[in-house]
Amino acid sequence: MLENYLPIVVFIFLGLAFGAGPVLIGYLLGPSKPDPEKNSQFECGFPAFDDSRMYFNVRYYLVAILFILFDLEVAFVFPWAVVQSQLGWFGFIGMTIFLSLLVVGFIFEWKKGALEWE
């Protein structure tokens, strides 16, 4: 069984190589003429007048938190989904309770306005 995972390891290293290789080739073949104007950050031709790591909307953070909740939910649902046809009504009712709890939370956050982007 474990030999099935050897290709995975090889592929992950190959993926890294396919990322690093072209960058290295480009670095070796391309010219390198640094220039303070060229290397400054792009801001539509103006000199940057503010730190680029600026404040951003808190909603992005909210989305990240909601993502953790729901992605965990997906992770919990997958094992049940594989065997749900064999579990019968017991599994169905168990999953109904689990999903209902999350749906209640989902309705709560919806009513609280966490999903609004105005």
Place this chain on the structure above:
Amino acid sequence: MGFWNAITNFITQTIPWFDGILASIIIILIKAFALIIPLMLMVAYFTYAERKVIGYMQLRLGPNRVGPKGWLQPIADAVKLMFKEIIFPTKADVYLYLLAPVLAIAPAIAVWAVIPLDADLYIANLDVSLLYILAVGSIGVYGIILAGWASNSKYPLLGALRSASLLVSYEIVIGFALVTVVMIAGSVNLNAIVEAQKGSILHWYWIPLFPMMIIFFISALVETNRAPFDVVEGESEIVGGTHVEYSGMTFAVFFLAEYANMILMAILAVIMFFGGWHSPFEGVPYIGEFFSWVPGLVWVLAKATFFMFAYLWVRATFPRFRYDQIMRLSWKVFLPFTIAWIFVVALMTQLKIGPWF
């Protein structure tokens, strides 16, 4: 494993001392290159197809100068990008800046290890291949976030923020949509999922799971930053998003990753909803037998090409969505709908009224 076994046997017979773990790694490497090099060519010609197809849809000719009918255009582009300077912005965090494209493409290539292209044409047959795809595929978002953060510039940061929240929102939707497939197929192994769709075109999951198929297709467009959901790049708003500070090959690697992901999503849609390597004429009297000699790989690629064409078609047809509309679509429309559909599928399985028995 006919084709692969032939390669393995050929190597072990010609070189008798060839044995052990090193031998298996070399054999895997040969198989991997046999997969990745055509994939890279496919990516190159997909960019050509995109320009050509959209060109004709807008009554233009598209690239037609380099080579006959412009066939050498992607090669010329690649060579040009190779000889371009890689710019290191002064304020950028150099290590993270270089790590970002590598992290973008590594998962895009690593997931191909478990994709079955035919009944016996795969590199690894994991029991949990679907979970592996979801897990490794979501690492790709790090590449974009790191690119935005490490560039230390405003537009890339905005693009990275948008991209991160879009990708995670639609990842949940894709997860739930694929849960329904797993519920019916009873396995998270891609080969088993395709085998479960055996029979005829009516046994493929696109009929019982039609709404999920639509949701999967739309979410795949978002996950790969395609129009009309390409607010991450959004040329007219944030000039190019995370790619603004990247040039030359560092940019090309992001580009490769994006197109490799598009092809992957097309093939995943085929595996999940369109019967993978099964012929569409299967089970049809006479015609089914007439087409039985066609290898499964051809069917997979033909179906995937349809989806890839659909990506281009959608891009040429629809204007860009507004960001808040995309977020609303994911959280307020797709998410409740997919959760409800899980209940529907579960109930139908328990009551034994599903069309898939």
